[in-house]
Amino acid sequence: GNSVTQMEGPVTLSEEAFLTINCTYTATGYPSLFWYVQYPGEGLQLLLKATKADDKGSNKGFEATYRKETTSFHLEKGSVQVSDSAVYFCALRRQGAQKLVFGQGTRLTINP
Amino acid sequence: GAGVSQSPRYKVAKRGQDVALRCDPISGHVSLFWYQQALGQGPEFLTYFQNEAQLDKSGLPSDRFFAERPEGSVSTLKIQRTQQEDSAVYLCASSLLAGLQETQYFGPGTRLLVL
Numbered sequence: 001g002n003s004v005t006q007m008e009g010p011v012t013l014s015e016e017a018f019l020t021i022n023c024t025y026t027a028t029g030y031p032s033l034f035w036y037v038q039y040p041g042e043g044l045q046l047l048l049k050a051t052k053a054d055d056k057g058s059n060k061g062f063e064a065t066y067r068k069e070t071t072s073f074h075l076e077k078g079s080v081q082v083s084d085s086a087v088y089f090c091a092l093r094r095q096g097a098q099k100l101v102f103g104q105g106t107r108l109t110i111n112p
Numbered sequence: 113g114a115g116v117s118q119s120p121r122y123k124v125a126k127r128g129q130d131v132a133l134r135c136d137p138i139s140g141h142v143s144l145f146w147y148q149q150a151l152g153q154g155p156e157f158l159t160y161f162q163n164e165a166q167l168d169k170s171g172l173p174s175d176r177f178f179a180e181r182p183e184g185s186v187s188t189l190k191i192q193r194t195q196q197e198d199s200a201v202y203l204c205a206s207s208l209l210a211g212l213q214e215t216q217y218f219g220p221g222t223r224l225l226v227l
Contacts, residue, residue: 004154036218041220043115043203043218043219043220043221044155044203045218046216049215051213089154089155091154098143098145098160099145099160099168100145100147100157100216101157102147102154102155103154104152104153105152105153
């Protein structure tokens with residue numbers, strides 16, 4: 001079936017550190033891939049997405065590249081800020097489907 | 113503009129009680145989704161509406177769970193005879209159209225605790 005596996009958290013970094021949160025997926029065909037973020041006390045927000053192989057999604061300094069050969073969609077940011085502290089969810093949407101399939105989430109804490 | 117809203121934000125129920133959770137999608141949004149998020153886990157799909165039609169209910173965990181969207185806007189998720197394992201955050205999301213490229217916008221969720 002379709003599934004998403006994220007690196008386990010929590011992840012704690014210092015401000016301005018480089019961030020990578022790993023995400024791999026299992027799906028048939030060519031799913032669309034997403035990163036959602038959940039800030040404390042708020043609902044899930046779409047951070048970025050990619051809909052085909054080799055696409056790069058980017059937003060707010062975050063990037064992720066759709067790698068079909070490694071079935072991965074790792075989230076990266078060159079210099080994190082305290083305001084990036086949140087829970088990050090990788091998700092996929094199978095070709096032809098409406099529903100999202102989420103990973104278990106990674107809690108990120110950035111210390112000043 | 114207003115986002116997706118959900119009410120109540122918190123609900124405590126005794127085991128065996130029925131509960132009703134409400135979702136107000138963004139005005140004009142055609143598609144509406146319900147997800148269940150257990151503590152420390154990612155959201156899991158429950159059901160999907162396109163206008164008033166429930167097109168996918170494959171994620172509903174048992175026949176105690178029922179969802180409706182009678183006029184194609186507000187939706188209600190009802191859980192009958194609640195059990196402790198129903199404790200979770202219930203998320204509602206909506207998207208403007210029914211296309212597969214549409215972004216889903218999520219509400220803040222209803223946190224349900226069954227005692």
